[in-house]
Amino acid sequence: MSVLVYTESDKGILKKAALEAASYGKAIADAMGTSLIAITFKVSDASKLGNYGVDKVLNIESIDEFNAFIYADAIKQAVEKENSTLIVLSSSADSKYIAPLLAIGLNAGYVPNVVETPSNLNPFTVKRTAFTNKAYCNTEILTAVKIVGVSNNSFGLIENTGAAQIEAFSPILAESSTSVTSVDKANDKVTIADAEVVVSAGRGLKGPENWKMIEELADVLGAATACSKPVSDLGWRPHSEHVGQTGKPVATNLYIAIGISGAIQHLAGINASKVKVVINTDAEAPFFKAADYGIVGDAFEVVPKLIEKLKAFKAENA
Amino acid sequence: MKILVCISHVPDTTSKINFSDSGSKFDSNGVQYVINPNDEFGLTRAMWFKEKQNASIDVISVGGSETETTLRKALAIGADTAIRVNASTPDGLSVAKHLADVAKKGSYDLIITGRESIDYNGGMVPGMLAAILNANFVTNCISLEIEGTIATAVREIDGGKETLSTLLPLVIGAQKGLVEESDLRIPNMRGIMMARKKPLTVVNPESNNSATKSVSFEKPASRGDVKLVKADNIDELINLLHNEAKVI
Numbered sequence: 383m384s385v386l387v388y389t390e391s392d393k394g395i396l397k398k399a400a401l402e403a404a405s406y407g408k409a410i411a412d413a414m415g416t417s418l419i420a421i422t423f424k425v426s427d428a429s430k431l432g433n434y435g436v437d438k439v440l441n442i443e444s445i446d447e448f449n450a451f452i453y454a455d456a457i458k459q460a461v462e463k464e465n466s467t468l469i470v471l472s473s474s475a476d477s478k479y480i481a482p483l484l485a486i487g488l489n490a491g492y493v494p495n496v497v498e499t500p501s502n503l504n505p506f507t508v509k510r511t512a513f514t515n516k517a518y519c520n521t522e523i524l525t526a527v528k529i530v531g532v533s534n535n536s537f538g539l540i541e542n543t544g545a546a547q548i549e550a551f552s553p554i555l556a557e558s559s560t561s562v563t564s565v566d567k568a569n570d571k572v573t574i575a576d577a578e579v580v581v582s583a584g585r586g587l588k589g590p591e592n593w594k595m596i597e598e599l600a601d602v603l604g605a606a607t608a609c610s611k612p613v614s615d616l617g618w619r620p621h622s623e624h625v626g627q628t629g630k631p632v633a634t635n636l637y638i639a640i641g642i643s644g645a646i647q648h649l650a651g652i653n654a655s656k657v658k659v660v661i662n663t664d665a666e667a668p669f670f671k672a673a674d675y676g677i678v679g680d681a682f683e684v685v686p687k688l689i690e691k692l693k694a695f696k697a698e699n700a
Numbered sequence: 701m702k703i704l705v706c707i708s709h710v711p712d713t714t715s716k717i718n719f720s721d722s723g724s725k726f727d728s729n730g731v732q733y734v735i736n737p738n739d740e741f742g743l744t745r746a747m748w749f750k751e752k753q754n755a756s757i758d759v760i761s762v763g764g765s766e767t768e769t770t771l772r773k774a775l776a777i778g779a780d781t782a783i784r785v786n787a788s789t790p791d792g793l794s795v796a797k798h799l800a801d802v803a804k805k806g807s808y809d810l811i812i813t814g815r816e817s818i819d820y821n822g823g824m825v826p827g828m829l830a831a832i833l834n835a836n837f838v839t840n841c842i843s844l845e846i847e848g849t850i851a852t853a854v855r856e857i858d859g860g861k862e863t864l865s866t867l868l869p870l871v872i873g874a875q876k877g878l879v880e881e882s883d884l885r886i887p888n889m890r891g892i893m894m895a896r897k898k899p900l901t902v903v904n905p906e907s908n909n910s911a912t913k914s915v916s917f918e919k920p921a922s923r924g925d926v927k928l929v930k931a932d933n934i935d936e937l938i939n940l941l942h943n944e945a946k947v948i
């Protein structure tokens with residue numbers, strides 16, 4: 383028996399979501415009285431995993447590019463080698479791509495979007511979001527081998543003092559008829575999926591030329607930028623920034639909504655965020671009912687002031 | 701080219717979600733149902749394959765007779781035939797198995813699903829279906845072109861996109877970008893009339909597998925009232941975010 387966590391990386395460096403998945407895996411491994419093993423692909427900072435409770439890292443050197451089938455196959459072989467009964471992944475795009483394939487490969491029950499450690503180990507019961515964050519569902523996994531996808535930013539990072547033993551792992555892999563021909567990725571920008579803070583703006587901003595201050599605010603906060611659906615439909619911002627029920631989900635620590643009314647479809651996608659701040663001229667905007675903090679005011683006055691004050695705050699607290 | 705489009709019948713995006721029987725069942729009272737938005741993008745892309753590359757389109761849904769209105773809508777938009785697997789859907793695995801049973805018999809070149817549904821939104825049916833069928837699979841798909849048996853697909857990844865080359869048979873998870881909102885089709889009168897005559901076959905389930913069980917539902921705890929800060933008192937907001945919320 384063991385718990386296995388898939389810890390993903392970007393250019394050889396572990397992602398924060400991976401460390402969170404490891405922290406989560408450690409909590410369950412402790413409850414189960416077993417060890418935590420991580421599987422990584424060509425990671426250069428694997429030893430860091432020890433600080434999050436990982437006992438052993440299986441590092442695969444032989445795979446270059448991401449391929450969901452090959453990754454799922456490699457993870458499956460690690461599960462079999464380590465006799466793992468529980469596999470933990472994050473909720474990144476890649477993890478959500480791999481997990482269903484792995485579930486079929488292992489005959490395992492899979493629950494995505496999990497927000498807490500199991501309320502019960504037998505029957506194994508976890509709480510997940512459903513209905514695009516409008517509700518939670520307590521779900522039992524009925525199979526012997528189980529897969530859990532942890533919702534980003536739901537558990538947090540928990541440090542441990544430990545050392546992980548690093549082992550090279552070389553699974554036997556089949557060819558895949560799917561291959562990546564090109565990748566187009568902005569390297570300098572924080573992504574919505576990885577961000578701890580998201581600054582989002584809506585139609586209240588009047589036009590794409592006014593996004594400079596949104597980007598500047600995001601910059602000061604080390605945040606990702608996002609937008610409401612009409613804003614991306616109008617072509618003011620790229621589709622990849624559209625958040626909400628039909629766009630990207632947001633589960634950050636802080637979500638700042640500027641000139642967004644707070645329609646039910648928008649809120650459904652961002653509700654999983656912990657703290658919500660809204661800036662809107664209309665005190666009756668529905669967003670105020672869903673927010674923790676609010677300013678009734680004009681974005682064009684409030685945002686520049688906020689940027690200035692935050693810069694001063696950051697300088698003081700640096 | 702034979703295409704199967706998997707359609708999930710889901711509560712309209714404006715629906716307020718409620719549960720009955722002390723949180724054990726979804727309360728469908730007063731809820732309007734629609735084609736899952738991601739499936740609608742997929743269906744529209746399928747229509748382009750039909751119009752430009754002579755594809756045929758079957759649509760399928762797993763569920764009770766109530767899903768037939770949604771299937772008829774897909775027929776009115778332009779699908780050729782519809783299939784309903786008359787089964788309950790305890791989890792994503794059970795749905796994937798039912799879909800796979802039908803897909804195997806139909807030898808489809810392309811199976812289009814949505815990236816995720818907006819009800820149970822696990823995003824797990826597409827990948828499970830592909831894995832059961834041993835087909836290639838691209839999810840978060842924002843572009844797809846097919847030439848012979850070779851497919852070129854673009855997948856949205858965290859922070860960018862990735863172009864993939866793959867082979868049919870292929871399963872994709874569709875999302876906005878595969879077609880745009882303005883490309884979506886509203887069924888017209890003629891389409892609705894024709895849909896009535898198109899075949900809608902009901903098949904019985906062949907398997908009965910599930911791996912997880914929804915025990916109970918709950919709604920997020922209602923939050924306290926918003927704390928309002930005056931527009932000329934930004935320092936107070938920063939103070940609250942730093943000392944109270946501890947997020948900056």
Ligand SMILES: Cc1cc2nc3c(=O)[nH]c(=O)nc-3n(C[C@H](O)[C@H](O)[C@H](O)COP(=O)(O)OP(=O)(O)OC[C@H]3O[C@@H](n4cnc5c(N)ncnc54)[C@H](O)[C@@H]3O)c2cc1C
Pocket residue numbers: 583584585586587609610611612613624625626627628629640641642643644645646647648651661662663664667679680681682713737
């Ligand atoms: C099927 C379907 C799916 C949908 N999915 C999504 C989704 O995933 N995500 C999403 O976001 N929406 C979605 N929508 C759209 C949603 O219903 C709303 O129309 C949309 O969220 C509104 O965007 P908005 O708040 O930017 O614009 P508006 O509703 O126009 O609101 C603009 C706000 O800006 C405020 N404002 C104006 N001037 C200023 C100023 N100077 N300073 C500050 N505030 C100002 C106004 O008071 C207003 O509240 C969906 C709709 C449908 C039908």
Ligand SMILES: Nc1ncnc2c1ncn2[C@@H]1O[C@H](COP(=O)(O)O)[C@@H](O)[C@H]1O
Pocket residue numbers: 706707708709736738739760761762763789792795812813814815816817818820821822823824825826
């Ligand atoms: N009951 C169903 N019948 C047909 N297709 C479904 C059903 N449930 C899910 N799907 C398909 O699988 C996709 C992802 O659903 P899910 O895994 O529930 O997020 C949907 O967009 C549909 O294309």
